[in-house]
Amino acid sequence: MEFILSTESVLKIKADILVLGIFKGQKYSGVIKSVNDTLKGALKDLSEEEDFEGDLGKSLMLSSTLGKIASKRVLLVGLGEKAEFTQNTLRKVGILVIKKIKNISSSAVFSSEVSSSPGDVLAVSEGVLLGSYEFNKYKTNNTSENKIEKIIFSSNKIKAATFTQEIEFARLIADSTNLARDLVNEPPMYLTPSKLAEVASQVAKDGGLKCEIFDYAEIEKRGMNGLMAVSSGSEEPPRFIHLTYEPAKKTRKTIAVVGKGITFDSGGLCLKPPDSMRTMKMDMGGSAVVLGVMKAIAVLKPQVRVHGLIASCENMTGGKAYKPDDVINAYNGKTIEVINTDAEGRVVLSDALSYAVELKVDEIVDLATLTGACMVGLGSYTAGVMGNDQKLIDKIRNASDSVGEKTWQLPMDDELRAEIKSSVADIKNAGSKMGGAITAAMFLENFVGDVPWAHIDIAGPAFMEKESLWNPIGGTGFGVRTIIKYLSGK
Numbered sequence: 001m002e003f004i005l006s007t008e009s010v011l012k013i014k015a016d017i018l019v020l021g022i023f024k025g026q027k028y029s030g031v032i033k034s035v036n037d038t039l040k041g042a043l044k045d046l047s048e049e050e051d052f053e054g055d056l057g058k059s060l061m062l063s064s065t066l067g068k069i070a071s072k073r074v075l076l077v078g079l080g081e082k083a084e085f086t087q088n089t090l091r092k093v094g095i096l097v098i099k100k101i102k103n104i105s106s107s108a109v110f111s112s113e114v115s116s117s118p119g120d121v122l123a124v125s126e127g128v129l130l131g132s133y134e135f136n137k138y139k140t141n142n143t144s145e146n147k148i149e150k151i152i153f154s155s156n157k158i159k160a161a162t163f164t165q166e167i168e169f170a171r172l173i174a175d176s177t178n179l180a181r182d183l184v185n186e187p188p189m190y191l192t193p194s195k196l197a198e199v200a201s202q203v204a205k206d207g208g209l210k211c212e213i214f215d216y217a218e219i220e221k222r223g224m225n226g227l228m229a230v231s232s233g234s235e236e237p238p239r240f241i242h243l244t245y246e247p248a249k250k251t252r253k254t255i256a257v258v259g260k261g262i263t264f265d266s267g268g269l270c271l272k273p274p275d276s277m278r279t280m281k282m283d284m285g286g287s288a289v290v291l292g293v294m295k296a297i298a299v300l301k302p303q304v305r306v307h308g309l310i311a312s313c314e315n316m317t318g319g320k321a322y323k324p325d326d327v328i329n330a331y332n333g334k335t336i337e338v339i340n341t342d343a344e345g346r347v348v349l350s351d352a353l354s355y356a357v358e359l360k361v362d363e364i365v366d367l368a369t370l371t372g373a374c375m376v377g378l379g380s381y382t383a384g385v386m387g388n389d390q391k392l393i394d395k396i397r398n399a400s401d402s403v404g405e406k407t408w409q410l411p412m413d414d415e416l417r418a419e420i421k422s423s424v425a426d427i428k429n430a431g432s433k434m435g436g437a438i439t440a441a442m443f444l445e446n447f448v449g450d451v452p453w454a455h456i457d458i459a460g461p462a463f464m465e466k467e468s469l470w471n472p473i474g475g476t477g478f479g480v481r482t483i484i485k486y487l488s489g490k
Helices: 030-038 042-049 087-101 118-131 160-185 193-207 216-222 225-231 280-300 345-358 372-378 390-403 414-420 436-445 480-488
Strands: 002-006 017-022 059-062 073-078 107-110 150-154 210-214 239-245 254-265 305-315 327-329 335-337 363-368 383-387 407-409 453-457
Touching: 002 160, 017 030, 017 087, 030 042, 042 059, 042 073, 059 087, 073 087, 087 107, 087 118, 118 150, 118 160, 160 193, 160 280, 160 480, 193 210, 193 239, 193 254, 193 280, 193 305, 210 216, 216 225, 216 239, 225 305, 225 327, 225 345, 239 280, 239 345, 254 280, 254 345, 254 480, 280 305, 280 363, 280 480, 305 345, 345 363, 345 436, 363 390, 363 480, 372 383, 372 436, 383 390, 383 436, 390 407, 390 453, 390 480, 414 436, 436 453
Parallel strands: 002 150, 017 073, 017 107, 107 150, 254 305, 254 363, 363 453, 383 407
Antiparallel strands: 059 073, 210 239, 239 305, 327 335, 383 453
């Protein structure tokens, strides 16, 4: 897809579709008035006929301009309430527009009303690229439905060099997010822990990152017994992945981004029911975020050292599978009583978090499709954020707000800590159903020491079972853009 900057009037730019944005209740003025007047009021007449008021997520297509302007059709897109307008609005506009027109057009021009600044161009183009995502590699007819070849921005306020920079950044963000989406969408028979390690190795090679892959023998040698235990029921061997980005200049700050990498979760001996098992290829969503982030960081080159850590295995039901009542001696020496083998994500993360502490990092952020409880509490579109450091939590939440990924902080209520106390070990891997997302985070807190740490439970927004207005079906790549913003400030 080609992106072009034009200083011509939108009335004169040739394209299949002209995209105009309008706020709710806005009177026709500027570019919209000019287009409507040239079309002899056709746009306004159609709006009134269809009761189109400019709500965000709504659009209206004028099917023919009868040659009165250079574009063949006009798409009027609602921007919602002006008081609530942000660049996230424009990102959504980009997604909406591409979904509306990708099957019917090869080119579109965005008017200056939605491309008046470099930030506007970035938001819209990012939305267009994210909205263009398809995962069809396993279909016999896998020809893309997207016919769009050219996106034109009409603006005389943006320099060409700045425009190019914004488009390049949008492509990087979209490519990194779409890598995470692809990984989540891969069938588990293909995306095994070993294959995930190969992808990580390629990301490192492409970006000039350091890459270490621990195989079964190395994991066992190092005493990563949580990862060993969870993987014990599977024929597929576990992998521990460590990518490192080292900035060109010396830096005092080091951050670890940790991802849960369960490439398939049957629940283990505490077997999931079929309906709950069906989408469990997505249980490596945290690891997909880590790889998407490291892909981007290698290009953006922030002045901070970044360790990307992934603990990856399958959770299966073989004869050697770990069992309820087992006690695991974790990597940092703490003992874990197994209550539920389907609470495996926190067990493998215990090793990864303890390993991160050994790297003497200044901050740790982990991402995991960890609990159904978080989905019950916050729904399918919002991630839960918890941790031991409010400043870090605020950084994460500010970053997520900036890029339009919804997060909400859950309270680490001390009264709930009794839920994970064990009578036979230091802690147990599951408590009651009440406050399950919080007690899972409290379990993880045992493995971060005094390091500032934030936990992001992405169980809800990492995967969509049906397409929504702003999200594709399947993997969403949720978290990639938030963590890139947090690490780079961009």
